[in-house]
Amino acid sequence: MSGYLKGRLRREDIIAAAMDVYREAGYHGSSLREIAKRANLTHAGLIYYFPSKEALLAAVLERRDAEDTEREKLDTTPPGVEVLHHFLAIVEHNTRNPGVVDMYTRLAAEAVAVDHPAHAYFERHYRMARDNAEATFRALSERGELRTGVDPAMAALTFIALWDGLQVQWLTNQAEVDMLGSIRTHLQNLLTVPLD
Amino acid sequence: MSGYLKGRLRREDIIAAAMDVYREAGYHGSSLREIAKRANLTHAGLIYYFPSKEALLAAVLERRDAEDTEREKLDTTPPGVEVLHHFLAIVEHNTRNPGVVDMYTRLAAEAVAVDHPAHAYFERHYRMARDNAEATFRALSERGELRTGVDPAMAALTFIALWDGLQVQWLTNQAEVDMLGSIRTHLQNLLTVPLD
Structure with a gap:
């Protein structure tokens, strides 16, 4: 798998995880740490794709x-x-x-x-x-x-x-x-x- | 001046100060500390009237x-x-x-x-x-x-x-x-x- 494709799939995983967390806890109740955990990434790993x-x-x-x-x-x-x-x-x-x-x-x-x-x-x-x-x-x-x-x-x-x-x-x-x-x-x- | 009246005026001062600060910096750009300062109160003094x-x-x-x-x-x-x-x-x-x-x-x-x-x-x-x-x-x-x-x-x-x-x-x-x-x-x- 190319690095580009891997990066795209990783972004998809993060977005899906974020949707789950927002749905459960709302936007204010969510954190990048919790979303990273769901997407099997470190906090720094997530920040690489989404800085905020x-x-x-x-x-x-x-x-x-x-x-x-x-x-x-x-x-x-x-x-x-x-x-x-x-x-x-x-x-x-x-x-x-x-x-x-x-x-x-x-x-x-x-x-x-x-x-x-x-x-x-x-x-x-x-x-x-x-x-x-x-x-x-x-x-x-x-x-x-x-x-x-x-x-x-x-x-x-x-x-x-x-x-x-x-x-x-x-x-x-x-x-x-x-x-x-x-x-x-x-x-x-x-x-x-x-x-x- | 009664304590009740004093408290009411104090609330009015805080609300007026908050309006000024919101107008200048928006809600996210504002802080209770800054609003307290405009209303000539300590942070704790403001919190007494408005807890958040x-x-x-x-x-x-x-x-x-x-x-x-x-x-x-x-x-x-x-x-x-x-x-x-x-x-x-x-x-x-x-x-x-x-x-x-x-x-x-x-x-x-x-x-x-x-x-x-x-x-x-x-x-x-x-x-x-x-x-x-x-x-x-x-x-x-x-x-x-x-x-x-x-x-x-x-x-x-x-x-x-x-x-x-x-x-x-x-x-x-x-x-x-x-x-x-x-x-x-x-x-x-x-x-x-x-x-x-």
């Missing part, structure tokens, strides 16, 4: 995006109502994985600081999320499936913001917040065709 | 709510379009105070953990925010000023979530996100009457 807790967290988030994209075929689904179904499937998936949502929400808030290691990730993440949603709403608009007066760019920004904001309220009190239902209702209100 | 960084932050947030409520007369304005104007005025105020928004966003994300010192605050905060917004949307609905099919409770949940989510995107990249414009557009889309 935040850098590792960013890698975990990139992985989460890649998994969402692959599971929901987001990169091959043409813009339209079908994409909205995939978005709702991700929300549904998230309701069964509060640990991952918690991790994402916490890091997004910390990473608003320009010097945070995950800041560039979140700038890119939000820009891509808005662009993808806008392309979908634009396609719906061109087919007359978007309500008159709804601007695709504004609808995209609003949709992503709503999604993020609901996650915080839902995490704070899961019993009081119907995350999936309210995103579904919001999307249906934007459309002239049935969502289901 | 998070407890002090929660007090600062309660203060922020009280200031918003008083400045915008939220507790005396009857439910209706006028309340939406006051909400927009708060958003406008926030665009000139990113430090306060940053602080709020960061703490909301951390405080989803049930054992976080600010968790009870945020549960209460979200419940009150939703209840107030719902009362407003319900009053609008009864006057025929809410679009047909818009449910007041769902509109309230969505509005608060949108507001929170926009703050994160806006803090991440202020140049790309029109926080005030998109909240205004969202509210206008819910109404049958002009917002302005």
